Amino acid sequence: MAGKVLLIEDEANIAEAIRFLLTRDGCQVEVIGDGQLALQRLRGDLPDLVILDLMLPGASGLDILATLRAEPRGRAVPVLMLTAKGQERDRDAAERAGVSAFMAKPFANADMRAKVRELMGQG
Amino acid sequence: MPFDILVLSCFVYVIFLFAIAFFGERRAELGGMGFLRSPTVYTLSLSIYCTAWTFYGAVGYGARSGIEFMTIYLGPTLVFVGWWWVLRKLVHIGRQQRVTSIADLISSRYGKSNGLGVLVTLIAVVAATPYIALQLQSVTLSFAVFASDQPVGWATPIRASTALWVAGGLALFTILFGTRRLDAKEQHHGIVIAIAVEAVVKLVALVAVGSFVVWGLAGGPGAVIDRIEAVNLPGWQLQPGRWVGLIALSAAAVICLPRMFQVLVVENIDERHLARASWAFPLYLFAMCLFILPIAMVGLERMPADTNPDMMVLTLPLAHGQGALAMLAFLGGFSSATSMVIVETVALATMLSNHVVMPLWLRLRPEATQSADLRGGILLARRLSIIGVLGLGLGYYRVSGGSAALAAMGLIAFAGMAQVLPALLGGIFWRGASRVGAILGLITGFATWAWTLFLPSFGQDAVIPAQVFAHGPFGLSWLRPEALFGTAAMDPLIHSIFWSLTLNAAAFFAGSILSFPDPVERIQGAAFVNAFDAEAQGGRLGWTHGQAEPEALLNLAQRILGEEALTFFEAEARAQGKEGYLPDMTPAFLTELERRLAGSLGAATAHAMISQLFGRATVTVEDLMAVASEAAQIAEYSARLEANQTELTRTARQLREVNEKLTQLSVQKDAFLSQISHELRTPMTSIRAFSEILTEGDLPAPQVADYGRIIHEEAKRLTRLLDDLLDLSVLENGAVQLNLGLAHLGELLDRAAAVASQTRPDRAFRIERDVTVEEIYLRTDADRLVQVFINLISNARKYCEADPALLRIAIRHRAGRVTVDFIDNGRGISKENQALIFEKFARLTDQTKAGGAGLGLAICREIMANLGGTVAYLPGQRGAAFRVTLPLRLERSAA
Incomplete structure (x- = not known):
C-alpha cells in the first residue's frame, strides 16, 4: 500500500500510533497537530488520504473538512474522520460535510488499517 | 263693545294658545327644539311671576299705596341680578337630581323623606289656592267690567258661571298639555311656549294701555311725573319697614312659589339660559311696572270714586271709548291669569300626585308595583290632582266670595310659600341642615303664618273669633294673631312675615343643630351642597344586593318609563359587558334607575318603590355600612388582584428562569457526558493502539520501551481523570x-x-x-x-x-x-x-x-x-x- 496520508491529530500519542501503523503498511504519513496549520497545509498539494480528528485546537475537523470540500480539487480526496466523542450528532454532521468514512476512538488497529486501505482504493 | 264679541275673541285666543302649545309639543317630540330652546323663551316663561294680580292688582295697589307696589318687582330683580348664583345652584341641583317640584327638592334633600314632601305640598296647596282663586276672580271681574254695560239678560248666567267655565277650560288645557306624556324630565314644552306667547301679550297690552294713558289722556310723561309728585294721599307715604319686608317677601316668593320653581328649575333645559334671564327678566319686570303708577294716578283722577282700582286697566280705555284697547287689555289680563293657573296647577298636581296620591295608592295597594300599569296610574293621579287643585281654587273663590282685594291675597300667598325658604336655602348651602330641622321650621312657620295672616284674612269672626283678635286665645294676649309677643304696633303683613320667618328659621336652625341626620340625608346633603363638585356624585346613594330580580325591576321601570326603560336597561347591560338586556343589580345601576324613576315619580316615591321591591322601607346605617364595606372590599379585592398579578408575574418569571436553568443544566449535563466520553476515550485510544502493536511482538527493544512508556503515561492520565471526576462529584454533593x-x-x-x-x-x-x-x-x-x-x-x-x-x-x-x-x-x-x-x-x-x-x-x-x-x-x-x-x-x- 503506497500513498500519501495526511494525519491531522492533536493527541501526540495517538498520532504516533497511527503514523507507526500506516508507515509500516507502506504509506507516507505526514502529521499535523493543529487545525490552522492543517488548513494551511491543505492549500498545497493534496494527499491521497486525509485522516482527520474531530476535536482540534485552532480549527475543528468539521471546519477543515468543509474547507477541503469547498474546493473542486478537494472533493475527490477521501477523508477518514476519527472522533473520541462517538456521538450520532457528530457522525451526522460529518457525513453532511462530505466525510468518506467515520471511525470512533478507540479503534482496533486492524479495522483502521483496513479502512485506510479501502479508502485508498487498494481494498 | 258687544259682550259676545269679547267672548268670541276670548275663545279664538284660547284656541290660538292651544294651537301654539300643540305646535310646541310637536316640535319637541320631533326633536326640532330650535327656538323652544332659546333663552328668550325661558326668560319669557319666567314672566308668569306677573299674574293677573300684577296686571290688574298692581294698578289697584298703586292707586292705594303709591310707589310701594314697586317692591313686588324689586324683590325678584334683586334675586336675579344679585343672587343669580343661588338660582344657578338651584337650577343645577334641580337638573342633576331630576327634581320635579319644590316639594320633591326638599324631600329629596332631607333624606328622601316623603313626610317633608307632603308637608311642602300641603303648604303649597294652602298658599296657592287663594292665589288661583284670585286669578279666577280677576277673569270673572274683567268679564263683569265688559258685561256691566250690557243690559242683555243672557250675560248674567254666563257671568255667574264665568269662573267655572274658565276653571274648566284651564283644567282641560292643563290636562292636555301637562299630562301628555310622562317622561323622565317633568318638562312641558307646549305649555312653556304658550306662556311665553302670553307673556308677550300681557306686556304689549299693558304698555299699550299705559301709552294711551300717558300720551292720550295725561299729556305726556313730563306732565305725569309732575302730577304723581303732587299726589298726597295718606296711603302713598313711604313706609321703610314695609318696603324692606315686601322686597324680602317677593324675593323669597320668586324662588319658592311652586309655579316659579316649575319654570325656573323644572322646565329649564339649559343652565346657561339663566345668564340671559338674569338681566332680561328684570328688564321685563321694569317694562311691566313702568306704566302702572300713571294708570293708577290717571284712573284716580278721572274715574268715579267708587270704581274698583283693580280694574282700571280695563275701565279707563272703556270709559274713553277705546273698545279695541280695552279688548287687548282684557286679553293681557286673561293671559296673565291663565298662564299662572296653568303652570301653578301643573306644579301643584305634580307635587300632589307624587307626594300624596301615589304614596297613598302604593300603601293601599302594595301589589300595584308588581301588577297594574303604573304609567296609567300615575297619569290618572296627575289628572285628578289637576282637577283637584282647580276645584280647590274654584271652591275658595266661591266661598270667599271674591271680596278681598287682589293685592292682599297675593301677598298672603307669597308669605305662605316663603316659609319654604329656610329649608330650601339651608338645604343647598348648609350640610348640617337636617330633616328634623326642616320639618320643625316648616311647621312652625306655616302655623305662624296661618295664625297671624292667613286665617285673619278671612275677617274677624270668619274663622278666628273677634275676641281672640282682641285678647288672644284662652286669654293669652301674647298670642294675639296680629300682635304676637305684644308687637301690636306692626303692620299686620310685616308682623306676620317677621314672626313666621323668624320662628321658622329659628326652629329650622335649632332642629338641625340638635338632631342627627341619618345617612341618606347626609349623602343627599353632600350631593346638594356640593352640587358643583362632580366627585360628590360618585357615591350618591348605594344599594346593596337585594331580593329583587332584574326582570321584576325591568317590569316596574317599563310601566313608568315605557320604552325608555328597555333602552336604559340594555345600555346598562352593555356597559357592564353583559349579553342581553338585564344588567347586574349594581348600586350604581340602581341609583341611576332610581334617578330616572324619580323624574316621573319624585325622589321619595321612586325611593319607596325600589325599597319595596328590595324588601325594605328605608336605607339604614347597616345598608350604608354594607355599601361602604362592599366598596372597601372591592378596593381591597382589586388591590389583591393587583398584588396577585405582580406575584404571578414574578412567579412566571421565576419559573421561566428555573426552566432556563434546567434546560441549561440538561445541556450542560449532555455536554459534560460528551466531554467525559472524549476525555476517557482519548487516552484509551493510545493505550489500545500501542498495546496491540506491542502484542504483535516484532519491534526493536527501544521502541518497545517507548511505547510501553506511552501506555503507562496514558494509563496514569486516565486514573487522574477518574480521580478528578470522583473528587468533583464528592465535593459537589457536599459529602x-x-x-x-x-x-x-x-x-x-x-x-x-x-x-x-x-x-x-x-x-x-x-x-x-x-x-x-x-x-x-x-x-x-x-x-x-x-x-x-x-x-x-x-x-x-x-x-x-x-x-x-x-x-x-x-x-x-x-x-x-x-x-x-x-x-x-x-x-x-x-x-x-x-x-x-x-x-x-x-x-x-x-x-x-x-x-x-x-x-x-x-x-x-x-x-x-x-x-x-x-x-x-x-x-x-x-x-x-x-x-x-x-x-x-x-x-x-x-x-
Missing part, C-alpha cells in the same frame, strides 16, 4: 470529609509551589512571595487548600505566555478573613472567558499543553465552597489573577 487542623499559610504555599514546579512544560518560572505576611495560622483542611494552590500555581505555570513568567502571591489579612491573590505577568483572560473558566472541561487552550482534564478550576471552586471561602477571577490586573478568600478559622459545621 466531602474535611480534615480540619491548624496550618501555617506559608508552609502550605511552600508545599503547593514544590508540587507545581514539577508541572510540564519545564520552563523558566518564578514565584514572588512576601514571607513576612505569610505568618498566618489557619484552621482549615490543609491538603484541600494546598490542592487549590497547586492548581492555581500550575495553571500560571502552564498558561502564562510571558518570558520569563512571574507569579506574584499577595496575601491580605482582614476582619477574620484571609485573601491570597495569584497574579501572573501574562496577557490575562478575556472577559467572556472569565465567566467560563470555572466550568468543567472549560479548557481554553491546547489540551496537550494543559495535560489535565479541564476540571482543575471547577474542583478548586468546589473545594473553596467547602472550606467556607471562594476562589474567583480577579479582573483589572495586568495578567491572569485569581483571588482565594477564606476564613481564618473554619468551624466545623454539622458533621
Whole structure:
C-alpha cells in the first residue's frame, strides 16, 4: 500500500500510533497537530488520504473538512474522520460535510488499517 | 263693545294658545327644539311671576299705596341680578337630581323623606289656592267690567258661571298639555311656549294701555311725573319697614312659589339660559311696572270714586271709548291669569300626585308595583290632582266670595310659600341642615303664618273669633294673631312675615343643630351642597344586593318609563359587558334607575318603590355600612388582584428562569457526558493502539520501551481523570470529609509551589512571595487548600505566555478573613472567558499543553465552597489573577 496520508491529530500519542501503523503498511504519513496549520497545509498539494480528528485546537475537523470540500480539487480526496466523542450528532454532521468514512476512538488497529486501505482504493 | 264679541275673541285666543302649545309639543317630540330652546323663551316663561294680580292688582295697589307696589318687582330683580348664583345652584341641583317640584327638592334633600314632601305640598296647596282663586276672580271681574254695560239678560248666567267655565277650560288645557306624556324630565314644552306667547301679550297690552294713558289722556310723561309728585294721599307715604319686608317677601316668593320653581328649575333645559334671564327678566319686570303708577294716578283722577282700582286697566280705555284697547287689555289680563293657573296647577298636581296620591295608592295597594300599569296610574293621579287643585281654587273663590282685594291675597300667598325658604336655602348651602330641622321650621312657620295672616284674612269672626283678635286665645294676649309677643304696633303683613320667618328659621336652625341626620340625608346633603363638585356624585346613594330580580325591576321601570326603560336597561347591560338586556343589580345601576324613576315619580316615591321591591322601607346605617364595606372590599379585592398579578408575574418569571436553568443544566449535563466520553476515550485510544502493536511482538527493544512508556503515561492520565471526576462529584454533593487542623499559610504555599514546579512544560518560572505576611495560622483542611494552590500555581505555570513568567502571591489579612491573590505577568483572560473558566472541561487552550482534564478550576471552586471561602477571577490586573478568600478559622459545621 503506497500513498500519501495526511494525519491531522492533536493527541501526540495517538498520532504516533497511527503514523507507526500506516508507515509500516507502506504509506507516507505526514502529521499535523493543529487545525490552522492543517488548513494551511491543505492549500498545497493534496494527499491521497486525509485522516482527520474531530476535536482540534485552532480549527475543528468539521471546519477543515468543509474547507477541503469547498474546493473542486478537494472533493475527490477521501477523508477518514476519527472522533473520541462517538456521538450520532457528530457522525451526522460529518457525513453532511462530505466525510468518506467515520471511525470512533478507540479503534482496533486492524479495522483502521483496513479502512485506510479501502479508502485508498487498494481494498 | 258687544259682550259676545269679547267672548268670541276670548275663545279664538284660547284656541290660538292651544294651537301654539300643540305646535310646541310637536316640535319637541320631533326633536326640532330650535327656538323652544332659546333663552328668550325661558326668560319669557319666567314672566308668569306677573299674574293677573300684577296686571290688574298692581294698578289697584298703586292707586292705594303709591310707589310701594314697586317692591313686588324689586324683590325678584334683586334675586336675579344679585343672587343669580343661588338660582344657578338651584337650577343645577334641580337638573342633576331630576327634581320635579319644590316639594320633591326638599324631600329629596332631607333624606328622601316623603313626610317633608307632603308637608311642602300641603303648604303649597294652602298658599296657592287663594292665589288661583284670585286669578279666577280677576277673569270673572274683567268679564263683569265688559258685561256691566250690557243690559242683555243672557250675560248674567254666563257671568255667574264665568269662573267655572274658565276653571274648566284651564283644567282641560292643563290636562292636555301637562299630562301628555310622562317622561323622565317633568318638562312641558307646549305649555312653556304658550306662556311665553302670553307673556308677550300681557306686556304689549299693558304698555299699550299705559301709552294711551300717558300720551292720550295725561299729556305726556313730563306732565305725569309732575302730577304723581303732587299726589298726597295718606296711603302713598313711604313706609321703610314695609318696603324692606315686601322686597324680602317677593324675593323669597320668586324662588319658592311652586309655579316659579316649575319654570325656573323644572322646565329649564339649559343652565346657561339663566345668564340671559338674569338681566332680561328684570328688564321685563321694569317694562311691566313702568306704566302702572300713571294708570293708577290717571284712573284716580278721572274715574268715579267708587270704581274698583283693580280694574282700571280695563275701565279707563272703556270709559274713553277705546273698545279695541280695552279688548287687548282684557286679553293681557286673561293671559296673565291663565298662564299662572296653568303652570301653578301643573306644579301643584305634580307635587300632589307624587307626594300624596301615589304614596297613598302604593300603601293601599302594595301589589300595584308588581301588577297594574303604573304609567296609567300615575297619569290618572296627575289628572285628578289637576282637577283637584282647580276645584280647590274654584271652591275658595266661591266661598270667599271674591271680596278681598287682589293685592292682599297675593301677598298672603307669597308669605305662605316663603316659609319654604329656610329649608330650601339651608338645604343647598348648609350640610348640617337636617330633616328634623326642616320639618320643625316648616311647621312652625306655616302655623305662624296661618295664625297671624292667613286665617285673619278671612275677617274677624270668619274663622278666628273677634275676641281672640282682641285678647288672644284662652286669654293669652301674647298670642294675639296680629300682635304676637305684644308687637301690636306692626303692620299686620310685616308682623306676620317677621314672626313666621323668624320662628321658622329659628326652629329650622335649632332642629338641625340638635338632631342627627341619618345617612341618606347626609349623602343627599353632600350631593346638594356640593352640587358643583362632580366627585360628590360618585357615591350618591348605594344599594346593596337585594331580593329583587332584574326582570321584576325591568317590569316596574317599563310601566313608568315605557320604552325608555328597555333602552336604559340594555345600555346598562352593555356597559357592564353583559349579553342581553338585564344588567347586574349594581348600586350604581340602581341609583341611576332610581334617578330616572324619580323624574316621573319624585325622589321619595321612586325611593319607596325600589325599597319595596328590595324588601325594605328605608336605607339604614347597616345598608350604608354594607355599601361602604362592599366598596372597601372591592378596593381591597382589586388591590389583591393587583398584588396577585405582580406575584404571578414574578412567579412566571421565576419559573421561566428555573426552566432556563434546567434546560441549561440538561445541556450542560449532555455536554459534560460528551466531554467525559472524549476525555476517557482519548487516552484509551493510545493505550489500545500501542498495546496491540506491542502484542504483535516484532519491534526493536527501544521502541518497545517507548511505547510501553506511552501506555503507562496514558494509563496514569486516565486514573487522574477518574480521580478528578470522583473528587468533583464528592465535593459537589457536599459529602466531602474535611480534615480540619491548624496550618501555617506559608508552609502550605511552600508545599503547593514544590508540587507545581514539577508541572510540564519545564520552563523558566518564578514565584514572588512576601514571607513576612505569610505568618498566618489557619484552621482549615490543609491538603484541600494546598490542592487549590497547586492548581492555581500550575495553571500560571502552564498558561502564562510571558518570558520569563512571574507569579506574584499577595496575601491580605482582614476582619477574620484571609485573601491570597495569584497574579501572573501574562496577557490575562478575556472577559467572556472569565465567566467560563470555572466550568468543567472549560479548557481554553491546547489540551496537550494543559495535560489535565479541564476540571482543575471547577474542583478548586468546589473545594473553596467547602472550606467556607471562594476562589474567583480577579479582573483589572495586568495578567491572569485569581483571588482565594477564606476564613481564618473554619468551624466545623454539622458533621
